[in-house]
Amino acid sequence: MAIKATRRLPSLIALRAFDALVRQGSTGGAALELHVTHSAISHQIKKLEEELEVALVERQGKGVHLTSAGRKLSQLVNGAFEQLRDIHSALPTSTPSGSLRIACAPALLARISKILDRFLRDYPDVSLYLLPIEQANQSTDIVISFGDSEVEGLRIAALGDIMYFPVGSPRLLNGAEPLRKPRDLEKQVLLHEDDGYDWSRYFLAAGIPSLQGRQNIYLPNAALTIDAAIAGTGITISDHILAGEQLAQGTLIRLFDIEFPAPHPYFIILPPRGANELSKAFAEWLMGELEMIARVG
Template identity: 30%
Template sequence: MISQETGDSDSQIDGLSSLSPSRRMPSLMALRCFEAAARLESFSRAADELHLTHGAVSRAVRAVEEELGTPLFERRNRRVFLNDHGRVLFDGVHAGLAQMAQAADAVRQRVARHALLLSCEPTLLMRWLIPRWGDFQVQHPDITVHLVAGGGAVDWGSGIDLALRRNDFDWGRSTHSVPLREERIGPVCQPQKLVQLFAQAADGRYQLRADATLLHSKTRPHAWQDWQKYTSNSPKAYVQQVPAAINLVFEHFYLSLQAASAGLGVAVGPQLLVQDEMAAGRLAAPLGFVADGSQYCLLAPYAWGAGSAQQKLCDWLLQQMAQEGG
């Protein structure tokens, strides 16, 4: 049964092959050389236009003539003129190349008009990206990007083109990722609450008071433990020694930062997300910031091309994050 099916398939392929010689086309590059030489009536000028040598154009035209089995030009006084066969071919090739160029332009315009959908972690979106977004629009007025809040794993089938995430989860090997900046964290509070929440040693360094109110969030439940792990200024197991009565837990990370700026206690704040409020005098970071081993990355379902809208957005993000304090 298998042998019979294989024989039938082979005979069908042989049938197609027997028809192919009469349908065979010269190469596209050879036809481009022919079209340029015919339009410019010169192999040399065609070579200049196509950035080829005179010999390359001559060989290409010869290949077309050999493929079709007939001369296409009359050569007189260092110029070339189409004969009857050449004019027939030129009309079709010229129209075909023009149609292909129009189609390519149409695709470019569609790509340029396509709005990218960028998913960004909510706190990063609200506290860092949106305040700087006007600069991207000024630099790239031809690129339309729709911003949506989202965290964790990305459903690429939902129409998302790019995602801005911290690498605190496994997004899989197939996802294309570009590291943008390391995450740096530190305790932050309202400047007017420094004396209540921190003690200052003789050398001027600050240390959390034992009765300081610590602010937590359910979306980053291990923020304080992470800070203890990566800083040398915090005593081991300090958070566990703080009475539970002076710990406040918020549903989302950005709420804990908002509570800190309102004077309710001390939160662990990423430097990238609190620096604007620090510059405005609404937050202070007396212990500074330390890298926590994670980083922000730009994700996509596949690698993008050079000069694409995705690459321009990536370059802008890298530039913006490089300008922020490290």
């Protein structure tokens, strides 16, 4: 069956998910490669089929079984992405070299460190120094903050529509105090990276503003609340940017369907010394990666 001709460019995010699915041979493998959830991959494949108005994957049995249209699209997509991967070597301009000192909030720092290999493939002569945001100083090239910062420099707002929701270990679902609805959280330990503001906003969104957890643990940052949630210590509030990898791997699960908007966007700040070609290239790359995670996570 031929793919229906169309002048509208299909979603590049959906095409990327399809390409990963075919190469990895499974939804799980594609999810791990792109650092998103299994359901996100399935959603993007379905979206691509709707855009092209043709079935691409046979949904029966294990593994990935492509339709004739899927096999044709796979050849086209694979060739196109191979050309895109080689784009830097094909361009006559030189690739920036040197080093970047990047200061970032702990949880986002942990997340970004898992995908930096993609940047380094395109910039083989670059070294990266990743620092806690508290160590940002005059020698820092890039600062990535949640909300604004006192650091001087060019501000680039990224991902202003982040949504928060509870996450926890799958072991807690059928534990001594099962989790079936938001009100069940009153029997759970709640993990906080702040003074309780995020949880109060969640309970307000859930229509139970007076609810409180059985006990509370207050931690210095979101990275530690995520680690504690994975260990089964309690439930925390997070998002697809910070907890996306754990959600994709199944070490954390999203609880319930209720969510609420994060109070601030992420800001990429280029201090005066960091406003150079390499810093701008990293900022542009990072915004694209985070946008990908936010859309399909």
